[in-house]
Amino acid sequence: MLIVGCAQDDAALPDFTRLVEQSGPAIVNISGRSEAQAAGREEGAAPPWFEWFRDFGAEPESQQQQPRQSLGSGFILTRDGEILTNNHVVAEADEITVTLADRRQFQAKVIGRDAASDLALLKIDAGGLPVLKWGSSDALKVGEWVLAIGSPFGFEQTVTAGIVSGKRRALASEQYVPFLQTDVAINPGNSGGPLFNLDGEVVGINSQIFSQTGGYMGLSFSIPSDTALNVVEQLRKHGKVRRAWLGVVIQQVDRALAESFGLDHATGALVSQIEPQGPADEAGLKAGDIILKFDDEAITDSRALPPLVGRHAPGDKVRIELLRDGRRSSLRAELGELPDEKTAPQSADWTGLQLEPLSDRLAARLRVDGGLVVRGMAPRGAGAASGLRPGDVILGVAGVSIDSEADFQRVISALGRGESAALLVLRDERTLFIALQRPEE
Numbered sequence: 001m002l003i004v005g006c007a008q009d010d011a012a013l014p015d016f017t018r019l020v021e022q023s024g025p026a027i028v029n030i031s032g033r034s035e036a037q038a039a040g041r042e043e044g045a046a047p048p049w050f051e052w053f054r055d056f057g058a059e060p061e062s063q064q065q066q067p068r069q070s071l072g073s074g075f076i077l078t079r080d081g082e083i084l085t086n087n088h089v090v091a092e093a094d095e096i097t098v099t100l101a102d103r104r105q106f107q108a109k110v111i112g113r114d115a116a117s118d119l120a121l122l123k124i125d126a127g128g129l130p131v132l133k134w135g136s137s138d139a140l141k142v143g144e145w146v147l148a149i150g151s152p153f154g155f156e157q158t159v160t161a162g163i164v165s166g167k168r169r170a171l172a173s174e175q176y177v178p179f180l181q182t183d184v185a186i187n188p189g190n191s192g193g194p195l196f197n198l199d200g201e202v203v204g205i206n207s208q209i210f211s212q213t214g215g216y217m218g219l220s221f222s223i224p225s226d227t228a229l230n231v232v233e234q235l236r237k238h239g240k241v242r243r244a245w246l247g248v249v250i251q252q253v254d255r256a257l258a259e260s261f262g263l264d265h266a267t268g269a270l271v272s273q274i275e276p277q278g279p280a281d282e283a284g285l286k287a288g289d290i291i292l293k294f295d296d297e298a299i300t301d302s303r304a305l306p307p308l309v310g311r312h313a314p315g316d317k318v319r320i321e322l323l324r325d326g327r328r329s330s331l332r333a334e335l336g337e338l339p340d341e342k343t344a345p346q347s348a349d350w351t352g353l354q355l356e357p358l359s360d361r362l363a364a365r366l367r368v369d370g371g372l373v374v375r376g377m378a379p380r381g382a383g384a385a386s387g388l389r390p391g392d393v394i395l396g397v398a399g400v401s402i403d404s405e406a407d408f409q410r411v412i413s414a415l416g417r418g419e420s421a422a423l424l425v426l427r428d429e430r431t432l433f434i435a436l437q438r439p440e441e
Helices: 002-012 017-026 048-052 225-238 255-260 279-283 302-310 360-366 382-386 405-412
Strands: 027-034 068-076 082-085 095-099 105-114 119-123 145-150 158-169 179-182 194-196 202-209 220-224 248-252 269-274 290-294 317-324 327-334 353-357 372-377 393-397 420-427 430-437
Touching: 017 027, 017 145, 017 194, 027 082, 068 145, 082 225, 105 225, 119 225, 145 202, 158 220, 179 202, 202 225, 220 225, 248 302, 248 405, 269 279, 269 302, 269 405, 279 327, 290 302, 353 405, 372 382, 382 430, 393 405
Parallel strands: none
Antiparallel strands: 027 068, 027 095, 068 082, 082 119, 095 105, 105 119, 145 158, 145 194, 158 179, 179 220, 194 202, 202 220, 248 269, 269 290, 290 317, 317 327, 353 372, 372 393, 393 420, 420 430
16 A cells, blocks of 8 residues: 555656656757956846845855856747846856857857846847746646756766745845745855746746855745746836836835834834835835735735836836725826936835834833834844844934834934944844945945
C-alpha cells in the first residue's frame, strides 16, 4: 500500500522537460561592462527599495572604483531581436553583450528602461529568433507550480522549479510592483530571466531575492507579467514609462492608530501629507484621512496603494473611499502624471523605523508627557544609520514635540534629500540629540 501511494504521488508531479526544450532557445545571457566611476550607483539604476533586498548583478562597494561587469539573464520578445531583462543588470553598463542559446553573441542597445519596475527593453540586430509567449500573472494561484530558466553564477540554461508562495507582495512603500513571491531557487545571474507556468507561458520576470547571505534562502520575487506587459508597451512607444500620480504621502496604520481613528482593526493607508495643487488636493483629500478603498479595491496595508495607483494611466478618474473624523465617505479623483523622481513626494518610511505611541503608564514612569517608542527598525534604514536603538523614546523632532506617529511623519516628510533633523531622544533615563538624515537617493 505504501509503495502504491508513493507511485501515485510521483505520477502527479509535473514533467518540465518539454517546457524546457521548447522555451530554452529563447533564453539569453546578458553581460554589461562599465568603465571606472565614482563610488555609488548611477541615479536611476535601481529604486530605493533595492537596499532592502539583494539584486543579482551588483558588485561590492569596495569594487565601485573598478571597471565592472554585471551578469544577468533575459528572454526574447520578438523575432527581430527585442529582449527583456532587469534594469539593474544594464543600468550602469557602457557596453551590453547578449549571448543566445546557440552561442551567438550580439551587442545590444537600450530601447528604454524603467527603474521603478526594474525592467529594461533591449534590441539586437538579428532575425528569425525564437520567442516566448506571455501568460497572465493575475490568473496564477498560490500553490501553483512555476519554473525559472536563467544563468545563475554564469551557469547558462539552469532550470529550477517551485511553487507560487504569495501574490501582490509589497517589498517597501515606494514602489509600483505587486511582486509574485515563489520558492524557486534564484541566485545572482538569474536577474531578468523568465518565470513560467506549466503551459510554458511567461508569468513573471525574476528580479530579486530576500537574503542574509547573498544567495538563495527560499524567498524569491518576480515582476508579474501583467505589470511587465504594460511597461514594455510604454518603453516601445516612448522609451520611458508614464505613471499615474495621486499626490499623497502615506503611512502605515498600526493597531494603536486604528483604535484612535475608530477602526476595529489596522487597515488602510493614512494620509500624512498632501502635495499642494496635486490630484489628491484638488479632489479634496486631507491629511489625516485614511484611504480604505482605491477604485473599489480594498487597501488592507498602506504598501498596497502605490501599485494600485501605478496600474492606472495619467488622466484616469478613480473612486476613493476614506475614513474622515470617524465617518466613511467617498470622492472621485483625476490622477495626474508622476513627476520626476527628484520632485515627487515620497513616503516617510525611508526611516525604516517601527514606532509606537508611548503608553500613559510608561510616560508616567519615565516622567514625560508623551513621545514615540522605537519598537524596531530596518537594518539599512536611515533610523539605524543615525544610531537610534530599539527602546529609545523620541520626544521631539526639529524642536517640535511628538505625541503621535502622524506628528513624526508630518515633520520628517518635509525633509529634502540629504537634509537632517535633530531628534530629541530619551535613552536610559537621559536625553540626547540624534541627527536623522534623509538619504540622497
